[in-house]
Amino acid sequence: MFRPLSLLIINISKHNVASQIKYSTAILPRLSSEKYNIKRKSFGTINESDINHFRSILSENRVITDESDVLPYNIDWIKNCRGQSKVVLKPKTTDEVSEVLSYCNSKKLAVCPQGGNTGLVGGSVPVFDEIVLNFSLMNKVISLDDISGALVCEAGCVLENLDNYVRQHNLIMPLDLGAKGSCHIGGNVSTNAGGLRLLRYGNLHGSILGLEAVKADGTVIDCLRTLKKDNTGYHLKHLFIGSEGTLGVVTKVAVHCPAVSKAVSLGYFGVNTFEDVLQLYRNAKISLGEILSAFEMADNRAICSTVKNLKLTNPLEDYPFYVLIETSGCDEEHDSEKLNRFLSKEMESGHIIDGTVTSEPAKMRVMATFT
Amino acid sequence: MFRPLSLLIINISKHNVASQIKYSTAILPRLSSEKYNIKRKSFGTINESDINHFRSILSENRVITDESDVLPYNIDWIKNCRGQSKVVLKPKTTDEVSEVLSYCNSKKLAVCPQGGNTGLVGGSVPVFDEIVLNFSLMNKVISLDDISGALVCEAGCVLENLDNYVRQHNLIMPLDLGAKGSCHIGGNVSTNAGGLRLLRYGNLHGSILGLEAVKADGTVIDCLRTLKKDNTGYHLKHLFIGSEGTLGVVTKVAVHCPAVSKAVSLGYFGVNTFEDVLQLYRNAKISLGEILSAFEMADNRAICSTVKNLKLTNPLEDYPFYVLIETSGCDEEHDSEKLNRFLSKEMESGHIIDGTVTSEPAKMRVMATFT
Structure with missing residues (x-):
């Protein structure tokens, strides 16, 4: 990924x-x-x-x-x-x-x-x-329902291991972050980690189906449900999401895993003003809608510093702002078409001055390095 | 809609x-x-x-x-x-x-x-x-940020009025239910209403950005934030979502509104076994991915009873199960192509015995009446 x-x-x-x-x-x-x-x-x-x-x-x-x-x-x-x-x-x-x-x-x-x-x-x-x-020894997957997408596992499971595991069933974890090779899902929940997939899949309050936690006095709180529409009683699990262990230690979690996206495309655009960046964000949500999976911006200074220090070549010329858009969907051709259409339209309206679009992993990596 | x-x-x-x-x-x-x-x-x-x-x-x-x-x-x-x-x-x-x-x-x-x-x-x-x-007189929209999609309003706003309001800004409410013409957003939050858009946009714990509530003793609890990635302190707002007024009365809410989908398509399929229904659900999540917005099933008895009592004609012949799939996306042509491809593939594999797909509102209404 x-x-x-x-x-x-x-x-x-x-x-x-x-x-x-x-x-x-x-x-x-x-x-x-x-x-x-x-x-x-x-x-x-x-x-x-x-x-x-x-x-x-x-x-x-x-x-x-x-x-x-x-x-x-x-x-x-x-x-x-x-x-x-x-x-x-x-x-x-x-x-x-x-x-x-x-x-x-x-x-x-x-x-x-x-x-x-x-x-x-x-x-x-x-x-x-x-x-x-x-919690490194509490690292077992307990169950995965590949129809509902409900994964139940122990708190010490490493995020990347879970992602690799659910990918075998055409699912992905609803969150992804730089630390994924080491961070534990229990820590993700306790700190309410956001990460790279938040724009698309929302925060953990929406994705965590249930959890088990142990209070300081040893009492086990069992909210380990896997039903997405569970609406019974007070929703105590949310108190443990983001409370960083102060109310109790998360020992097991049930996570809703969305379906994996087969295609990823990337657009990298040069933009004149911050107002244009905001307008682009609004228009991307409308034009790209359901396939929009990331929208990031950087100003000229940040990009120049990256280019200089990492000895890279900026695929675009000098612009006051740069925007990187990632799309993820189930049809590469459709996604590229949408992204290209978005690029043409926004260049016409002047929100984008110059831009490039790709679905090739190698080129995407180059583009991504800038932002 | x-x-x-x-x-x-x-x-x-x-x-x-x-x-x-x-x-x-x-x-x-x-x-x-x-x-x-x-x-x-x-x-x-x-x-x-x-x-x-x-x-x-x-x-x-x-x-x-x-x-x-x-x-x-x-x-x-x-x-x-x-x-x-x-x-x-x-x-x-x-x-x-x-x-x-x-x-x-x-x-x-x-x-x-x-x-x-x-x-x-x-x-x-x-x-x-x-x-x-x-709460019917607490029905004012306080603000709408059409870039972030954050709507702030009073608890007595009628859901349909809010949906109509945000649609003027190319947004929709993240929930929709039959009672939308009368139900209040405060009641939706207090009862953690699910509704028709849950499959696509998740539950209110993910969509509610903040809220204000009044406890029984008159204390005002101000959790009225609009930041999607807000991660400060304990997430008390979740206690009021679904607690039905027992912990306090919701007076204001901040909701994240997703971008409106321009195209809606519908597929209605005849299916042989419940196992096939489950398999179809799994495959729909993979093949239709990001455009899948509803997946409903009904058995033969339910459909026959509907056809008989509402004096309708079933567009398909008699099958043990029926599945209705709704897709919503930003490109009708792409969505229809995906839905037709899904239909062909699943008919080939035998999960679907017969089916019909449409994007015409009139035909969609007829299909929808069955399930």
């Missing part, structure tokens, strides 16, 4: 997972608590008997205490934040998550739930000695 | 609004409290000083107490339920709603919020002497 935002969305799909990263102390980021001058609150302090209790719940090898092994879980991906956790727990089941949280709650031990640790704002790493609750 | 479900969704767009209905006592439904043997809870009882207080908030003519004038607000649309309310209040502003609710709360007076009173399950009418809080 082609992605048009390679510069705006930092691609971390190939970066190593936490457990494989080795740090030398020379490159360690400053402790977040010092950097941001934060005071630790009066939580409990972990001791040997707590560790032993966790081992009794999870077994020896899923309780990580070795300092160098714990370090990668303390540091965020852009190496801006560093926590001081002493222990990483890797539950495999909802029951284990529940037991761990219930115990921590009774001992007032602070917990930092962590998905793929791909966040860019330091939200996925501890600040002090919070226990890292890592 | 053509609607394919004329039989399943009862069309009440032309029924008179409550205030115009006159009842003779002979046709009055039984009191809900007697019919369902419900005991009144220990709420306060309304008296003259309460009425005077409401008049001081709302003015004389927006406090309805005449028994025959109040009666239509006590009876639901299918005349199954009847309440015993003595007063109907018609606020014009959120502040008035807040003042009314705050007062009722302090006096323990029960309240029944009422939108278009088009519900079919008795949820929109009182059971005992609850005060009817009617």
Whole structure:
């Protein structure tokens, strides 16, 4: 699948997972608590008997205490934040998550739930000695109904793995983002990730059919429904979407997966004014309608900087603004025809000064690099 | 806009609004409290000083107490339920709603919020002497951003009026239902209405950008945002979507309106088995993809009963199952081509035994009557 935002969305799909990263102390980021001058609150302090209790719940090898092994879980991906956790727990089941949280709650031990640790704002790493609750071992697909498109899986499933899995059934995940090679679906839900497919498939409040979460006291909240039109009771699941673990830890999710699009086309246009960009957006929604899957703009300065620094050639001449439009549909010929017609019409009306359209993957990648 | 479900969704767009209905006592439904043997809870009882207080908030003519004038607000649309309310209040502003609710709360007076009173399950009418809080005068459009598609309006706006309004800007409401000529958008949100466009545009949790609601104690909850990617704080608005007024009364909503589709085509197919119906649904999602806007099925018995009772002619012969597919797109020729190709392919594979496709509104209406 082609992605048009390679510069705006930092691609971390190939970066190593936490457990494989080795740090030398020379490159360690400053402790977040010092950097941001934060005071630790009066939580409990972990001791040997707590560790032993966790081992009794999870077994020896899923309780990580070795300092160098714990370090990668303390540091965020852009190496801006560093926590001081002493222990990483890797539950495999909802029951284990529940037991761990219930115990921590009774001992007032602070917990930092962590998905793929791909966040860019330091939200996925501890600040002090919070226990890292890592979900990488809760990575099983539970079911896929390829008729309704309902996928049920554990929170630690990596987004890209899920996308690859559902593609075998002519479906795609309703969200896609640069971190897809590492980020967990549980983290996507907890942070209400938007990403590249939002224009087409909307936000997770529309796509998440159900979820299971564990509250701080260990109570399991079961909202794991797969019915698209479910309208029973209060819609509690939405409280967990975007609340970043503060109300509970997401352990399972049910996602509605739309049908995969067979054809992708791309248009790259030079535009004179920001007003024209807005007008183009409005007209694209009308003329391209159901096949419009991305609409991005960049100004001249951003494009020039990209061209210069990445040593690229701009397929268009100098214009104050550039617009990139992606279409996805089930018929390449139809889509190209629509996109070309849109280009002609908007060039005639003057909203577009110059433009190029392609359905060839190689050319699309070149175009996409600019915006 | 053509609607394919004329039989399943009862069309009440032309029924008179409550205030115009006159009842003779002979046709009055039984009191809900007697019919369902419900005991009144220990709420306060309304008296003259309460009425005077409401008049001081709302003015004389927006406090309805005449028994025959109040009666239509006590009876639901299918005349199954009847309440015993003595007063109907018609606020014009959120502040008035807040003042009314705050007062009722302090006096323990029960309240029944009422939108278009088009519900079919008795949820929109009182059971005992609850005060009817009617939103028909809160019917103003506040703003429409025709670039982003964000419509902001008051809760008492009639869905069809909103649809007509946004169509002038090449947009449509993301939901459509039989009651659209009378139902209020506030009621749609409070009941999380699904309707005919759900397959294409998803549910209201995805489409509602923001809302304003008033809690029972009069507190105004302001979640009236119009940003599609808003990700700040807890997403409280979702608690009010589908909670039917039990957590608060919706007073304003912000809705994301998609672009209008220029072309609509319809296919009506005869199918042998339910397995084939499922297979067709799966294949339609792949082959028709982004233009698929409705997929409905009916069995032979349902169609025969319709044909017989409505004195119609079935355009197809006798088959165990029938499938109706609606497509909406921005190019009629492309859509027809896709639909015809789908028909040929599925007839070849045997999932469809016979079928007919049209884009002519008159023929579409005939087809739609069956399913």
